[in-house]
Amino acid sequence: MEQLQRNQARKADDRRDAVAGPAPRASVNQVAARVVAAALVIATGAIHLYLYQDGFSSIPTIGPLFLANVAAAVVLGLVVLVRGRWIWSLLGAGFCLGTLGAFLVSVHWGLFGYQETLSGAWQQRAAAVEIAGAIACLALTVWTRPRARA
Numbered sequence: 001m002e003q004l005q006r007n008q009a010r011k012a013d014d015r016r017d018a019v020a021g022p023a024p025r026a027s028v029n030q031v032a033a034r035v036v037a038a039a040l041v042i043a044t045g046a047i048h049l050y051l052y053q054d055g056f057s058s059i060p061t062i063g064p065l066f067l068a069n070v071a072a073a074v075v076l077g078l079v080v081l082v083r084g085r086w087i088w089s090l091l092g093a094g095f096c097l098g099t100l101g102a103f104l105v106s107v108h109w110g111l112f113g114y115q116e117t118l119s120g121a122w123q124q125r126a127a128a129v130e131i132a133g134a135i136a137c138l139a140l141t142v143w144t145r146p147r148a149r150a
Contacts, residue, residue, distance in 0.1 A: 044133055
């Protein structure tokens with residue numbers, strides 16, 4: 001009798017699995033896209049860490065914000081890499097765009113009493129990485145977001 005109950009339970013589990021289907025797995029391309037997006041988010045933080053050590057640490061408010069940027073970039077980049085959900089890549093894009101936006105505000109109007117310049121090797125590198133990170137994260141968001149059923 002117990003064997004019959006186990007067989008019936010196993011068949012019910014098999015039917016549920018057949019209806020639900022296996023959990024979707026990320027393709028190699030999606031994993032590669034996650035690696036690139038996460039690396040660009042983390043690179044944004046790495047640039048700010050370099051700039052912090054190169055003199056921005058002495059600027060009140062801006063210095064600590066650069067460290068906060070580094071911490072946020074590392075955490076968010078790792079979450080984009082490990083979790084693979086569309087919402088995290090969307091937040092990664094927002095982070096990169098927000099960092100770029102803060103830089104542009106600092107260039108045009110100043111930010112917390114500090115006025116940045118638009119020209120310079122590190123400014124251009126940081127902007128390029130932030131734009132590339134936003135594009136990579138947005139592409140990953142579109143690629144991994146759930147599709148509406150027809």
